[in-house]
Amino acid sequence: MDDQEIATLRKLMEYEASRTSPPAEFPQLPDLPGGRYTDERFLELEKQHLWRKSWLLAAHIDEIPEPGCFILWEQAGQPIVVVHSETGNINAFYNTCRHRGAPVVTESSGKKIRLTCKYHGWTYNHEGELLSVRDPEDFSDLDFSCRSLKSVRCEMFGNLIFVNFDENAMSLMDWLGPIATEWKEFQFDKCRLAARHVFDLDCNWKIAMEANTEVYHVKNIHPTTVAPILDDRRNVNSFYPNGHGRMIAPRPEKMKGIMQQRNPDVAEFETVGEIGRTCTQSYGIFPNWVSPLSPYALPPLLFWPNGINKSRLETWTFAPDWGEGRKPDMWTENDGEKLIQVLLEDTEFGAWIQKSVESYGFSGVPLSYQEARIYYWHQSADKMIGTDNIPPELRVPAVIGDDWVFPNDPRLNYIC
Numbered sequence: 349m350d351d352q353e354i355a356t357l358r359k360l361m362e363y364e365a366s367r368t369s370p371p372a373e374f375p376q377l378p379d380l381p382g383g384r385y386t387d388e389r390f391l392e393l394e395k396q397h398l399w400r401k402s403w404l405l406a407a408h409i410d411e412i413p414e415p416g417c418f419i420l421w422e423q424a425g426q427p428i429v430v431v432h433s434e435t436g437n438i439n440a441f442y443n444t445c446r447h448r449g450a451p452v453v454t455e456s457s458g459k460k461i462r463l464t465c466k467y468h469g470w471t472y473n474h475e476g477e478l479l480s481v482r483d484p485e486d487f488s489d490l491d492f493s494c495r496s497l498k499s500v501r502c503e504m505f506g507n508l509i510f511v512n513f514d515e516n517a518m519s520l521m522d523w524l525g526p527i528a529t530e531w532k533e534f535q536f537d538k539c540r541l542a543a544r545h546v547f548d549l550d551c552n553w554k555i556a557m558e559a560n561t562e563v564y565h566v567k568n569i570h571p572t573t574v575a576p577i578l579d580d581r582r583n584v585n586s587f588y589p590n591g592h593g594r595m596i597a598p599r600p601e602k603m604k605g606i607m608q609q610r611n612p613d614v615a616e617f618e619t620v621g622e623i624g625r626t627c628t629q630s631y632g633i634f635p636n637w638v639s640p641l642s643p644y645a646l647p648p649l650l651f652w653p654n655g656i657n658k659s660r661l662e663t664w665t666f667a668p669d670w671g672e673g674r675k676p677d678m679w680t681e682n683d684g685e686k687l688i689q690v691l692l693e694d695t696e697f698g699a700w701i702q703k704s705v706e707s708y709g710f711s712g713v714p715l716s717y718q719e720a721r722i723y724y725w726h727q728s729a730d731k732m733i734g735t736d737n738i739p740p741e742l743r744v745p746a747v748i749g750d751d752w753v754f755p756n757d758p759r760l761n762y763i764c
């Protein structure tokens with residue numbers, strides 16, 4: 349982030365603190381239909397479109413560091429094996445033998461010279477090519493070249509491995525767009541995997557994610573944990589192409605000196621600039637990633653559906669190399685035993701809210717200007733699903749126009 353961008357952000361923070369209403373240009377946000385959290389038809393639309401067409405974080409290179417290493421990845425509901433090939437490529441395939449569909453790996457991770465199906469022994473290399481079958485003389489016209497493991501798009505951003513089920517999807521770099529440039533200072537190409545855990549939640553996955561997509565709740569839910577270190581009235585929300593969003597909120601005035609003190613025991617990405625060091629800078633990457641980024645950790649939270657009213661929260665911590673035997677975990681205590689206090693607070697009402705949205709008494713969700721990133725997420729989801737594919741009572745009108753999407757921002761008219 350250059351000096352000009354930093355100066356603009358600081359002015360936008362003061363604008364947000366001083367305004368007495370939403371910006372005049374900001375659209376009225378219609379209520380979100382409650383059925384988006386309860387209707388099996390919407391869950392199916394998400395499955396067919398969101399999870400099928402988006403780039404999804406699947407793994408970190410530390411999980412498959414050498415040729416032959418593989419990891420089984422099924423969070424998106426598809427059986428996928430991600431393999432580090434002897435060619436150096438990182439490949440993703442359906443874990444589905446091209447004979448009768450048995451898995452080519454059954455372990456959650458490991459290292460194999462070949463991927464050999466245990467059912468009848470068909471053998472593939474790390475590029476997915478079928479190398480041999482048992483008793484080939486018993487097949488007539490078996491064309492090996494047509495029986496490779498079915499591949500899935502797989503691209504890397506730094507050390508992170510993303511998967512996309514859509515063969516025609518834009519590249520991962522295009523998907524991230526201007527965020528890829530903003531993230532250079534966080535050195536995703538140097539980050540190590542420090543922690544990864546999964547927790548079950550009793551609510552729709554979007555209810556869980558939305559608790560991490562606004563700061564409106566901070567004073568109520570986090571009075572002693574987050575509120576003292578985040579000035580919610582100076583928060584600046586931004587919308588990015590493809591449904592992504594960003595929030596940047598400074599420390600409260602009285603905390604500034606304290607928070608800028610450096611801990612010499614903690615490794616940092618030296619390249620992180622002033623905003624990353626003095627503010628909470630958090631990104632929502634469509635559809636399911638929320639991550640505050642800092643000099644000492646890049647810790648995405650990923651939210652996955654597990655049916656209409658259950659979800660999984662996957663907590664990751666990427667970090668600079670802290671040295672032998674020292675791995676930070678930003679989200680859990682005792683190596684995944686329980687969520688940290690802040691996340692316990694964020695997830696506290698999930699099951700209650702799920703009961704409410706399923707009740708006869710729930711009609712819809714009115715969102716404030718502060719919560720507009722949630723609305724932008726929903727209208728972006730509908731764009732990907734295709735409005736005509738969505739039952740009318742579940743649709744969200746696209747009222748946030750491109751004039752609000754980065755680099756456009758009508759609030760710039762209010763600062764000088």
Ligand code: FES
Pocket residue numbers: 445446447448449450465466467468469470
């Ligand atoms: S199902 Fe894999 S070899 Fe038969």
Ligand SMILES: [Fe+2]
Pocket residue numbers: 559560565566569570694
């Ligand atoms: Fe929170």
